[in-house]
Amino acid sequence: MTKVPWYQEPVTDENEILSSRVRLARNIKKYPFRRKLSAASATEMVSEATQAVISASHFFINLDMQSLGKTEQTVFLEKHIVSPEFINGNLPKGLLICDNQSISVMLNEEDHVRIQAIKPGEDLTSAFETAGQIDDLIEERVEFAFHSDYGYLTACPTNTGTGLRASYMIHLPCLSKSDLPTTVLPQITKFGVAIRGIYGEGTAPMGSIYQISNQNTLGKSEQDIILGLQNVTQSVIEKERQARQNLLTTRKSYIEDIVHRAYGILTNARLISAKEAMDLLSDIRLGYITGLLEKPKPTKRIYQIMMEIQPGHLQRNVGTEMTEQERDITRARYLREIFEK
Amino acid sequence: MMCERCQKNHASVHMQQFLNGQKVELHLCQECAFKIDNPEMLVSLENIFKGFLDQLNTKYFVNSAAPGNPAPVRPPAKACSRCGMTFNKFKTGGRLGCDVCYQSFAKEVEVLLKNVQGSTRHEGKYPRRMGAGILSKRQVTELRSQLKKSIEEENYEEAARLRDEIKALEREDGGQTP
Numbered sequence: 001m002t003k004v005p006w007y008q009e010p011v012t013d014e015n016e017i018l019s020s021r022v023r024l025a026r027n028i029k030k031y032p033f034r035r036k037l038s039a040a041s042a043t044e045m046v047s048e049a050t051q052a053v054i055s056a057s058h059f060f061i062n063l064d065m066q067s068l069g070k071t072e073q074t075v076f077l078e079k080h081i082v083s084p085e086f087i088n089g090n091l092p093k094g095l096l097i098c099d100n101q102s103i104s105v106m107l108n109e110e111d112h113v114r115i116q117a118i119k120p121g122e123d124l125t126s127a128f129e130t131a132g133q134i135d136d137l138i139e140e141r142v143e144f145a146f147h148s149d150y151g152y153l154t155a156c157p158t159n160t161g162t163g164l165r166a167s168y169m170i171h172l173p174c175l176s177k178s179d180l181p182t183t184v185l186p187q188i189t190k191f192g193v194a195i196r197g198i199y200g201e202g203t204a205p206m207g208s209i210y211q212i213s214n215q216n217t218l219g220k221s222e223q224d225i226i227l228g229l230q231n232v233t234q235s236v237i238e239k240e241r242q243a244r245q246n247l248l249t250t251r252k253s254y255i256e257d258i259v260h261r262a263y264g265i266l267t268n269a270r271l272i273s274a275k276e277a278m279d280l281l282s283d284i285r286l287g288y289i290t291g292l293l294e295k296p297k298p299t300k301r302i303y304q305i306m307m308e309i310q311p312g313h314l315q316r317n318v319g320t321e322m323t324e325q326e327r328d329i330t331r332a333r334y335l336r337e338i339f340e341k
Numbered sequence: 342m343m344c345e346r347c348q349k350n351h352a353s354v355h356m357q358q359f360l361n362g363q364k365v366e367l368h369l370c371q372e373c374a375f376k377i378d379n380p381e382m383l384v385s386l387e388n389i390f391k392g393f394l395d396q397l398n399t400k401y402f403v404n405s406a407a408p409g410n411p412a413p414v415r416p417p418a419k420a421c422s423r424c425g426m427t428f429n430k431f432k433t434g435g436r437l438g439c440d441v442c443y444q445s446f447a448k449e450v451e452v453l454l455k456n457v458q459g460s461t462r463h464e465g466k467y468p469r470r471m472g473a474g475i476l477s478k479r480q481v482t483e484l485r486s487q488l489k490k491s492i493e494e495e496n497y498e499e500a501a502r503l504r505d506e507i508k509a510l511e512r513e514d515g516g517q518t519p
Contacts, residue, residue: 027440029440031439032423032424032438032439033424033436033437033438033439033440033442034436035426035434035436035437035438036424036425036426036438036439110436132466135466136469139468139469139470140469143468143470144468145439145440146467146468146471147440147443147463148463148471148474148475148478149461149462149463150443150450150454150461150463151463151465151467152463153437153440153443155436155437156435156436156437157437157450157453157454157457157458158457158458160454160458161458161460161463161465162463162465162466164465216457216458216459216460217458218454218458218459218460218461218462218463219458219459219460219461219462219463219464220460220464220465221464221465221466222465222466224464225465
C-alpha cells in the first residue's frame with residue numbers, strides 16, 4: 001500500500017467527481033447500541049473491536065483519540081475521516097486508519113463499527129470493494145447484529161439493511177452559477193439521492209462543491225444502490241457540462257472575467273477567509289477545465305489545496321493554534337506561494 | 342440571522358439540502374454546526390424521520406382515542422426486554438437501544454421502515470455465518486411470488502411444482518433462520 005494520502009493521489013484535475021466514499025455501519029451483537037452502552041461495556045467493546053480490526057489487517061494503525069490534540073482532530077474532520085459526532089462523543093471510542101488514510105474504522109460512533117473507504121476521483125466500486133473486504137474480515141472475528149428480514153441492524157433505522165452510505169464529492173461550478181438550486185436539484189433528488197452543500201453567507205455552496213449520496217439503505221442490494229447513485233450522478237454531470245457549454249457560448253466574457261479575477265485575487269490577497277478562498281479556487285479550477293486560464297497549473301490538485309486551507313490543516317502545518325485573523329494571513333500567504341511557484 | 346439551534350449566536354454556517362425534490366435549509370452558528378450529530382444525515386433524520394415518528398404515534402395511538410375525545414391517548418409504556426429502551430424515548434431520541442428493540446417494537450419499526458426506507462426487506466449482503474439459511478429464505482420468498490403468479494395465471498402444474506420446492510426448502514431450513 002502506498003504511503004501517499006488518498007487526496008494527494010494524482011487524478012486528472014478535470015473531473016467533476018473529486019472523491020468517492022463508502023461507509024458501512026455495523027453493530028456487535030453482544031453489546032447494546034451506544035445509547036444503552038455503559039462506559040465499562042464501551043471500553044470492552046472498543047477493545048474487542050480494535051483487536052478484531054488489527055488481527056484482520058496489520059496495515060491498520062490504532063490511534064489513541066485521547067492523546068490527539070484539538071488541531072489533529074479537526075484535521076481528521078476536514079478530511080472526512082471522522083465525523084463531528086465521533087469527535088464530540090464522551091464514551092470510550094477508537095479510530096483505526098490505514099497508512100494511506102483511505103480506509104478508516106470508527107469504533108463507537110453512532111454505531112459500534114463504521115468502516116469507511118475514500119478514493120480519489122470516480123472510484124465508488126473499488127471504495128465499496130475495499131470497505132466490503134474489511135467488513136468480511138472483521139465479521140470473521142465478531143458477530144454483527146443481523147436480522148433475516150431487515151439486514152444489518154443499526155441504532156438509527158435510516159441506516160438499517162445494508163448500512164451503506166455511498167457518496168461522491170462533486171464540483172459543479174457552472175450549475176451553481178445558474179439554476180441548480182431551484183430547478184435541477186429538486187428534480188434529481190426525486191430518484192432516492194440527497195445532494196447537499198455547505199455554504200457561507202450567500203446562496204452558492206462553498207467552492208461549488210456538493211456531496212451526493214444514497215438516501216435508502218434497505219430494499220436494494222449494495223450493487224443496485226451504487227449503480228443508482230452512479231446513474232443519478234452521471235445525469236448531474238451531464239447537466240453541469242450543458243451549463244458550462246451554455247455559459248461559454250452565451251457569456252464567455254463573463255466566465256473569462258470570473259476566472260482571471262479569481263486568479264488575481266488569490267495571487268495578491270493578504271487576508272483571506274476559507275469561504276472566499278474556496279470560491280476563488282473553484283473558479284480557478286473552472287478556468288483550467290475550460291482552458292480559459294493559461295497560467296501554470298499548481299503542482300497540487302485544486303481539491304487538495306481546498307483541503308489544506310481549512311483551519312485545522314493550516315494550524316497543523318504552522319504547528320500552533322491561531323486566531324481567525326492569523327489564519328487568514330497564513331492562508332493568503334500559502335495560496336500566493338502555491339500559485340507563484 | 343440567529344442560529345436555529347441555540348438561538349443565541351449569529352448563524353454563519355448555512356446548510357442546503359435536497360431530499361425527495363424538496364429543498365431544506367439550516368442556519369447554524371459555528372459552535373452548533375460543529376456539535377451537530379452527523380451533518381450528513383441531518384435533514385433526513387430530523388425532518389423526514391422525525392416526521393414519520395410523529396406520524397407513527399398519531400396513526401397508532403390517536404385512532405384508539407374514544408370518539409369525540411380528540412386528546413391523544415398515551416402510548417403504552419412498552420420497554421425493550423433487553424435494554425429497557427421505551428418507545429417514547431426512541432421517539433424523542435431517534436435511536437434504538439439494541440438489536441432486540443427491532444423485535445420489542447416490531448410493529449412500529451415495520452411501519453417506520455416502510456415509510457422511511459420504502460421497504461422492509463433486506464436484499465443485500467449477509468454475514469457468512471448466517472450461511473445457507475438466509476439464501477433459502479430468499480429463495481422461498483422469490484418462489485412464493487412465482488407461485489402466486491402461477492395461480493393467477495391458472496398454471497396449476499407449475500404451481501404444484503413450486504409448492505413442493507418451497508416445502509422442500511422449508512424442511513431443509515428447519516426454522517433455523519431467525
